[in-house]
Amino acid sequence: MAQAWRCSGLRWSAHGPELVWDGGRRSALTWGKRVAFGVAEGGVRTCVGARGHACPRRAAVPGRGTGGRCEECARLDRAHSVAADTLADDPRPYHVYLAWFGPGMAKVGITAVERGPVRLLEQGAVCFSRLGSGPLMAARRTEELLRAALRVPDRVPYADKRTVRSALPASAAERAAELADLHARASALPGWPESLDRAPFRPVDHAGVFGLAALPAAVGEVAELVAGGAVSGRLAAAAGPDLHLETTRGVVVVDTRLMKGWELVPTADTGELTVPVRAFRERGAGTQEGLF
Template identity: 75%
Template structure:
């Protein structure tokens, strides 16, 4: 019987993207690397648990779920997250950022200062700039200020991010757009006194992700299935997504779909369901800033 592995997800390190496996094994991902695995047949996908704890009932979860958690474990995981606003007395400093994913796709968010830019890499932000730093609740109020005053969302769908990656403006164009947004944000009144504002300094991840000149994707994996196979050459990686060159063209694999499955190394062909991108299908562009 072939040895099986369980994926814990994609992590971004100083050297680039890394697939992490239960037990601590890591697989570094570099451009041109062959990514190939098969899904064990018959076992199904099970909940990955929460906060480092296994799911007590090993509940079955949908193949389309990017969280791979049952309802109870998802509730427990979110209850301890910054986004849940249950950590008002957290003494650690936080940063507010403005992240850009493509023309018209920009969001505001917060992250722990100690994490540096890891959160932006995890989200697939093509470029970003810090806006300020301070206590958690001051960072949260600043985030709300931008949402209310300028209509900047705190979330952008991954489906929208994927569709624009092969048609990004050049570096100068990317930086100019986020520079203008940063200036508009700086003019707003009502910033919390305890938040120290940060001057504009854009960080561009297009080179890190390998997006310069990347071919347009023809579709994205919609789910993994028992007995299915994935095989392709890595041409780009952004956030949790791997852009794989396959016999049918470039297909995007969201690595969050890999968690919860028993996987075996090596595979030929590409036999998991793929949602094809229809010609002329546009990303949903927000209205607030333009």
Template identity: 70%
Template sequence: MAQAWKSTGLRWSAERPVLTWAGGRRSALSWGRRVAFGVVEGGVRECAGARGHMCPLRAAVSARSTGGRCEECARLDRAHSVAADGIADDPRPYRVYLAWFGPGLAKVGITAVERGSARLLEQGAVCFTWLGTGPLMAARRSEELLRAALGVPDRIPYGEKRAVRAALPDLEQEQRAAEIAELHAKAVGLTGWPESLTREPFQAVDHVAVFGLDHAPAARGEVTELVAGGAVSGELVAAAGPDLHLATGNRVVVLDTRLLSGWDLVPATDEGEVRVPIREFKTAAPLQDGLF
């Protein structure tokens, strides 16, 4: 049997998606590349562990879990997360941002300055603008101020982001930026901003071309889980956040790479084959002719 690989997730590097594997291996992805793997027969999905450490119990986890962690490892991972207020004394400067994922789907968030726009790429943000820069706690207070005053959340379920993605290329870049432009204008007019936070002018950054959504046909469904003995094979036509959009036969399906963690994966040989559960989208766009 071929050597099994274990996925440690999808990262964005130099505006390109990169699959990472246990042991430090990396697979840089590009449009048109074939993505193909099988799940080892008789395998069980194990907890991905926390903060780079293996789960001491090697606990089994649900095949549908995008977190891929047991309760204890999920708690430990969350306890050291900036997003969960697990770190209060981080000396690094932070940025506050407004991100847009589709009509009516905007959020406010923070990310370390040193990470650049990586956090926005990982979240699948279609476009975004910076709002301000300053110490962590000032950025956190600003995030709370904006969330309450503008009526925008700090989290959006990923299924909602995925559901609106098909219609995004039909909107002009200016239309995609319009909602966060309006929110930015309201934000800079608010009182109560921390003095240590430097506000930044509106400048929309658009990721539709970066994600490949400007040339790819709309996805028709999504992988809901991997199964032992299953397989996925397709041509990469787009990627956004943790999602890979794969052309398989006569349709494009979305694979959330967070579903890969904890499984033993081996190379697949059958081109264009998907032998895992697929959920069809309710409002799929018509298939485009001439992709290949």
């Protein structure tokens, strides 16, 4: 029987994207690499735990959830979380940034200065620029200022991000144009916290890092993994948690967060998928779930 592995998710570093496995093993991902794995027959997706601790109940979790956690572990994971506004006394300095994912898709956010650009890579930001840096609460107030005054959201759904990656403007200057305008408007607003050190507009482009040049349009996305199912294809691009795989059916996006909690095994590299896949064009336009 083939050895089963549990995936901890996709991680970004200075070396590019890597799949991380329980026990610390890492699989570097490069363009053109063949990606093939199956889900163990009779397997059940179990909670991945929280904050470095295993789920005490090894609870079963739905295949379509991207968190991979039961309700109890999800609550624990969000405790003392900056994202959930439960860590107001964090002494670390924070960057406030503007991120762009495609035409009309920009957001404001914050990330610890010590993390550098990793948070932006994790979110799949095609282009970003910092607005400033300072204490956590000053960064939060700046984020809220932009949301209220300019109606800039602090979240962009991944489902929206992945549908536009193959149709982005060709040049870095074009990709940064919306951010340049938004940065200028934000900088002109009154009411910035005095403790925030402002930053000039300096766009950072991730299109090359993600492999988005000449990326074929995706035909759909994996909806969930299932016991006995398999995923196989050639890596065309990776952005945020998403892998864009060239398969026998065309390019299909695999959200690697769906891999957490499953026992995964080696499988034949056929370029085929035997898991549920939904087409982008069908989202919100009916009840049909399958593509193939």
